[in-house]
Amino acid sequence: MAHQMVGHAARPGLPDDPSAAVTEPDPACPVEITLAVLRGRWTTLVVRELLRGGRTFSELRDALPALSDKVLSDRLAQLTEAGVVIRHRRTGWPPRTHYRLTPQGRGLGPVLQAMWDWGAEHRPPSPE
């Protein structure tokens, strides 16, 4: 191997995996898949809320007051479509829709944790 194995353990996964040989943004690339799920403003905050437990639409709205109904709806649809969130409509009045993460959605926890860890250690991005 000609490249350097730097700090972390020599996991053969990413930079040298033959599947990582794409030369342009490929929707089938695992990294792209993950980025697509997390794409968009507010998305990670919605996921964070749901990592704490299931929530209704209203509860999410209360937790993220500056998030408009439309975008919240968009994000939940996006996450539901991605198989990360399950929607459950409650019959009766007032109508409540409950959202919770699927097992795959809970699997995003470590991903966000990795982002958190790196960002926390990297705090001052452009100090001067």
Next chain:
Amino acid sequence: MAHQMVGHAARPGLPDDPSAAVTEPDPACPVEITLAVLRGRWTTLVVRELLRGGRTFSELRDALPALSDKVLSDRLAQLTEAGVVIRHRRTGWPPRTHYRLTPQGRGLGPVLQAMWDWGAEHRPPSPE
């Protein structure tokens, strides 16, 4: 604690850290910092190339043929500004500019690996 600790080890970091209590997209949130660095098309591919070792502008262009000069320049400037990449101009002719990751940049390896792992396990996002 009232919430469920699901699959992975009970790392106290993300969903319950008091710093994670933001109710709107906050540039100081570690996750946002990481997302800001990785934001934009092509960015992760450029980082992947540099994870394999230092590259010149031309080498990067050859490795990613569909990436235009302007966007490559943009990405490298963005990553340099973020402290993830170091630019080194070589005097002489023809002019060569060499790019390599800083230690912080190499620290992105585990982050991308986490994304890779999740995406690989989640392959069929919307089958039907």
Next chain:
DNA sequence: CTGAATCCCTGCCGATACTG
């Protein structure tokens, strides 16, 4: 209460052309 439809504004990114 939930969430889809519409409108508009903004920022991204690709293409092209030009400078050191």
Next chain:
DNA sequence: CAGTATCGGCAGGGATTCAG
């Protein structure tokens, strides 16, 4: 060779309005 300058198309997302 290594960028910067400029323009234009397009999608993201915020506000508002309407429907189930």
